[in-house]
Every structure is written in structure tokens, then in C-alpha cells.
Amino acid sequence: MNNAHIEVQNLSKTYRVPQRQSGLGAALRSLARREYTEVTAVSHLSFTIQPGEMVGFIGPNGAGKTTTLKMLAGLLHPTGGTAVIDGYIPWERQPDYLRRISMVLGNKSQMLWDIPPLDTFHVLGEIYGLDKTAWQQTVDELTAVLQMEDLLTKPVRNLSLGERMKCELVAALLHRPSVLFLDEPTLGLDVSMQRRLRQFIADTNRRTGATMILTSHYMADVAELCPRVILIHHGRLLYDGLLGQLSDQLAPFKLIRLTLDRDNGSADWRERLPEGTAVLNPDPANLTLRVPRRETSAITAYLLNTLPVVDLSVENPPLEAVIDQIYQEAAV
Amino acid sequence: MMHLRLIRAFISASAQEEAAYRANFYISLLHSLLNFATGLLGLGIIYGQVQTIQGWDYASALAVLGVYLTVSALRGLMMGPSLDALAGMDGEVWRGAFDFTLLRPVRTQFLVSVRKWRLFALFDLLLGLLVLGTAVTRLNHTLSLYHIAAFLLALAAGLLALYAILLAAASLVFWDPGLMVGWVFDSVFQMARYPVGLYPGWLRLVLTWIIPVGFITSIPAAALSEGLSWELLGVSLAFALVLAAGASWLFRAGLRRYASASS
Numbered sequence: 001m002n003n004a005h006i007e008v009q010n011l012s013k014t015y016r017v018p019q020r021q022s023g024l025g026a027a028l029r030s031l032a033r034r035e036y037t038e039v040t041a042v043s044h045l046s047f048t049i050q051p052g053e054m055v056g057f058i059g060p061n062g063a064g065k066t067t068t069l070k071m072l073a074g075l076l077h078p079t080g081g082t083a084v085i086d087g088y089i090p091w092e093r094q095p096d097y098l099r100r101i102s103m104v105l106g107n108k109s110q111m112l113w114d115i116p117p118l119d120t121f122h123v124l125g126e127i128y129g130l131d132k133t134a135w136q137q138t139v140d141e142l143t144a145v146l147q148m149e150d151l152l153t154k155p156v157r158n159l160s161l162g163e164r165m166k167c168e169l170v171a172a173l174l175h176r177p178s179v180l181f182l183d184e185p186t187l188g189l190d191v192s193m194q195r196r197l198r199q200f201i202a203d204t205n206r207r208t209g210a211t212m213i214l215t216s217h218y219m220a221d222v223a224e225l226c227p228r229v230i231l232i233h234h235g236r237l238l239y240d241g242l243l244g245q246l247s248d249q250l251a252p253f254k255l256i257r258l259t260l261d262r263d264n265g266s267a268d269w270r271e272r273l274p275e276g277t278a279v280l281n282p283d284p285a286n287l288t289l290r291v292p293r294r295e296t297s298a299i300t301a302y303l304l305n306t307l308p309v310v311d312l313s314v315e316n317p318p319l320e321a322v323i324d325q326i327y328q329e330a331a332v
Numbered sequence: 333m334m335h336l337r338l339i340r341a342f343i344s345a346s347a348q349e350e351a352a353y354r355a356n357f358y359i360s361l362l363h364s365l366l367n368f369a370t371g372l373l374g375l376g377i378i379y380g381q382v383q384t385i386q387g388w389d390y391a392s393a394l395a396v397l398g399v400y401l402t403v404s405a406l407r408g409l410m411m412g413p414s415l416d417a418l419a420g421m422d423g424e425v426w427r428g429a430f431d432f433t434l435l436r437p438v439r440t441q442f443l444v445s446v447r448k449w450r451l452f453a454l455f456d457l458l459l460g461l462l463v464l465g466t467a468v469t470r471l472n473h474t475l476s477l478y479h480i481a482a483f484l485l486a487l488a489a490g491l492l493a494l495y496a497i498l499l500a501a502a503s504l505v506f507w508d509p510g511l512m513v514g515w516v517f518d519s520v521f522q523m524a525r526y527p528v529g530l531y532p533g534w535l536r537l538v539l540t541w542i543i544p545v546g547f548i549t550s551i552p553a554a555a556l557s558e559g560l561s562w563e564l565l566g567v568s569l570a571f572a573l574v575l576a577a578g579a580s581w582l583f584r585a586g587l588r589r590y591a592s593a594s595s
Binding site: 108109115 | 352432437
């Protein structure tokens, strides 16, 4: 698509990682001769993102999410493939490109630790060459929305994790980036703070029209913020589409919920279940079965014929369960 | 202009960071006075017994100490704190906070070189200039304009060489984040508080051109005490420029390595 804001083609990244056996002998040997192994973090990843879109980037630990974000932010050079964001190649790190993007890392801070947040914001204002009036306006606006006016004059080291994350978000948005990379922004926060930050991120996306890529292990973040998700595993793309359709396409199973007639020959229901069916809830009043997706209709028909069924419904499994299954199975 | 505004913002933020720890102020004061006193005491002991060593009299050796204290103060003012923040176990590269430095739309080498200031070093600078001033009044000749110009140029070359060495040492962090070559250099740099002429011939060569700590202090001091030839001044400036270019190249190579190796 020509008007894509982010266009990624066959992006790959292989790391060379030192490797050695445990023990003192191996440690000493590795001083003289170090052995390396190659680890593929990202493999032939391709996708496009439209301006203003908010996309969730999900996958298990070590899937290659952060590596991909870092390549797109220009922090890492890829081993292969291309990426064009707003007409720029990220890893060329042109100042004009860096002025358009921003990144929030949930486990790292860009705040100056010993002084109040306002002073870090001042330094950032100078780094990005912001006009004093525009800087003040943005700080006022963001701090009002995040209700953090009283935090501005306290040293950062005295702030709570949630308060610090508010500061990180202001620091990242001061120069009004058009692309925002959010890597686990709600990491370690309590549910109430998570919800407030999600609300803020959604509002920012609507208000500024910035394109956003979010990675998070909290499905609530992704479900609430991102209509579209990109699922990667072992660096490969497994799914790119609407979150609501992820279960349809990727879950290898469906759930059948049954209510059996207890008075009418349902005592031996367990023996009459077809092969490949797993019982998730054995209560005949609310029997829940997990069945292979491809055999759903055949099994449904069989159950209706052989058991005293009062009520039956077929459902997709909950999103968390699908994701968990995908993460565990390593590939679909 | 933008760079100057940025430096002003960094100085202001650093001053506030420094003010956050009051105990540091007293420790720094003690450290400065000890550094000052041991330097003077060393010279006092030596020159209490002899008039000159290898052609260096008290006034010239005092000039070297003055340059040493001045250069150390300038290093402690900005180059040291900024570049030291990269290396070591609590350094930016180790913690991964270097990612934020790379995200800034400003030349990375400039950013890592000027972002932290230790304003207390201005007190060290005052002590250094005091010693230098005392040395000048004890010289056997009056200073000509050429002496002063040559001194300032040689001092600039020395500072540039020092910056280059510190930048090169800091760049090695991209090969091994735990590496702290800066500490090793600090120990060697202590030798620069005395004239290189005092050391044996081979060590003099090493300390002037290989690990050029002597170059950093003895040549500017010589410009005051005995004068420098245009040729030596030219070679000094060229040498410092080559070192700076080499260090800058090493830093860029380190950045490329970081960009291809970190996660």
C-alpha cells in the first residue's frame, strides 16, 4: 500500500551470542577462545501499518518483539530485509526521523533520577529544539490529562512506579512524535494504574493521530487498545489481523457447552464421548468440552444424537487460552 | 547555537543533580584539597633537596603541577562525568539506557561528551590556576605574548588529546560493557603531575607519545617555562588532532557494533 506509514519487508535479525559450558575450566578456556552461536531473533517479518493505526505486537518472551521494535526505532541494524517509516529507513538514524518517533520502554527509564521530572522535560525540550511556548503548552496539556501536576517538582527517585511511568509518557510525547513505540508500558503496574494509562494511550492516539505499536504481555492492554494484532513467535509472523478473529484463525480447538437432561439417561455421558474430546467442566448441568476445530460439526451432531441434550452452544475459546496454547505449542 | 543551549540545559540539570547529595560536596572538597596538597608536598620534598632535576627547576615543575591540576579539573568538570556514565556495571550501556541516547536527534558523540557536568570541579580549576599563577611568578623570565599563545595552544592540544583518550577508553564499552579502561588510564595519568623529564628515557617516550599523559601536561608547561618551537607546537596540535580523529572513528565503530549486537 502506497500510503502506509510503516512498511516492513522480510525484516530479519540474527544475533551472534557467546556460548560456553558451565564451570571454571570452561570460563578460563573462553577467555582464550570464545565460541559463538547464532540466534535468529526475527525472521522474514513483513507487515504494513497505516497512519494513525494502533497495532498490538504480541508473542511469548523471546519471540522477537522488542528486537523488531528496536530495529524500527533505529537502535538496531537488521541482518536482512527493509523497513520504511514515514519515508525514512530507521537505522540510518537521520535527525529528522528521530524527531518523528518516540519510544517508551517499560523496564527502562529516560528520566534524570535525582531531580524533578520538570527538569528532565526542560533538557528534552532543548534536545528536540522545542519552542518555549510549544513546550509549555505540551507539558501543561499532558500533565493535566495524566493528573500529575503535583509530581512535577518531586525528585524522580521518590516517585512510585506508576508515577514514574506517567513521567515517561510525558517525556516520550513532548516533541509530539508521529510514531510511538510502546514496549510493555504497563509492566509491573497495579490494575487501576494500568487502566488509567491505557485510557491515556487511547486518548493520545485519537487526539494526535500518531501511529502506535504496542507490545504487552497483558492481554487486557492489547484487547482494549489494539483492534489489530501482529502475533510473532520465534521471530516468525503467525498472525496479522483483527484481534477478534485471532481465535477463529489460530485456535486449533473450539468449546462446546452442554446442558444434559439428568433424569433421562445421562449418567454414563462420559463413556459416550467421542475420541479427541477433552472435558473441561464435568458438571452435566454445564458440561464444557474442548474439541478439535475441524471436527466440531461432526462431534456436535454426534453429541446431539447420542446424549440427552437440553441445551448446546459452540464457542471460540477465551483469547488468553488461545494465546497460551500457541505460546506452548511453539508453532501453529 | 542549539549546541550551546543544550550545554546550558545539561549544566543546569547537572548542578541540580549535584545539589541533591550534600555529603558529596564535603567529600569532593576533601578530595580536591588532598590532591592539591600531595602534589605540592611531593614537589616540596624533592626540591627541598636539589635545585634542578634533569634541567627542571622548582618553578617549571610547579608549572607542570599547575597544568596537571588545571587539566584534571577540566576533565572532572565535563569530559570525565559524561564519558564515565557510559562504562561499568552501572553504566548506560550495561543498563540499556543507552537506547534513549541513541534515540535523540543530536550527534551521539556530542551528546555523550557534554551531558554531565560536575560543577564542583570549578574549585579544582581555581586551585590549578592558583598553582599555575604561582609558577609563572617564580619563572626566571617574563612571559612574552608568544609564550602565552604557545601555552594556550599546547594546553588546547593536551585537552584534545585527553578527550580523545577518554573517548577511546569509553568506546571500548561497546566491545565489553564491563570494561573500564578509564580507571587504568587514571592511574597512569597520575604520573603526569611531575615533569616527564624526571622519568627514565624509555618511559619518557611512552608517556609522551604512546600513553601521552606527559604530552598533556609537560608540553604546555614547557611552553611557559622555556618556550616551545613552532615545529613542536605544530606536531603537538597535529598529534592531538590525529588522536581525536582516531577516537571518533573508534566510537563510531563501537556504535555500529552496539547497533548490531545489543538486544
